[in-house]
Amino acid sequence: MRKLFYGVLTLAILAGSAYAVAAGPGPGGPGGPGPVGLLGRLLSLNLSDAQKHEVAMILKQNQSAFRTAGQGMHEAFDTMREIMRTDPGNEQRIRQASRKIAAAGEELAVLRGKVKAKTLAVLTPEQRNQWNEGEMSPPPPNARGPFHADRELVDEWINDHAGQAK
Numbered sequence: 001m002r003k004l005f006y007g008v009l010t011l012a013i014l015a016g017s018a019y020a021v022a023a024g025p026g027p028g029g030p031g032g033p034g035p036v037g038l039l040g041r042l043l044s045l046n047l048s049d050a051q052k053h054e055v056a057m058i059l060k061q062n063q064s065a066f067r068t069a070g071q072g073m074h075e076a077f078d079t080m081r082e083i084m085r086t087d088p089g090n091e092q093r094i095r096q097a098s099r100k101i102a103a104a105g106e107e108l109a110v111l112r113g114k115v116k117a118k119t120l121a122v123l124t125p126e127q128r129n130q131w132n133e134g135e136m137s138p139p140p141p142n143a144r145g146p147f148h149a150d151r152e153l154v155d156e157w158i159n160d161h162a163g164q165a166k
Contacts, residue, residue: 041134045127054122062115069108076100 042055080097087093120128 041131044134045123045130047123047127051122055119058115058118058122062111065111066108069104069111073101073104073108076104 047055076097080094080101083090083093083097120131123131
């Protein structure tokens with residue numbers, strides 16, 4: 001039972017950490033919102049027809065790369081889940097799976113960065129300012145989010161049931 005608890009706790013921490021790294025500061029991933037949020041932000045910029053065409057072409061050119069990168073991320077997480085379900089004590093396999101998650105997140109972040117840079121180059125200075133105003137600022141260092149609350153619950157449970165160290 002103890003091994004199962006530690007396995008589930010390890011999986012929760014790894015998945016939460018990997019998600020946090022992959023998600024970055026904005027909703028939906030590093031540097032900003034997912035596809036629907038991106039469209040809303042673009043519409044709010046009052047792009048000219050020429051700008052709409054250029055941005056659409058940038059997104060179209062990268063559409064399959066985003067699908068591939070997203071699929072890679074899902075597969076990496078699936079591999080980690082499978083390892084934690086079937087062989088949670090195998091440190092080597094866990095480390096390999098963690099590196100795959102990190103590499104997939106890195107690819108996705110680099111792709112998003114390139115597309116964002118190309119998109120920002122199409123915008124006027126005023127539109128870039130408007131875009132930057134829509135970016136979510138990082139939370140303050142002492143912010144208490146849902147992940148923090150979950151960690152506090154786990155810490156409390158451990159302290160309640162571990163007894164005093166001898």
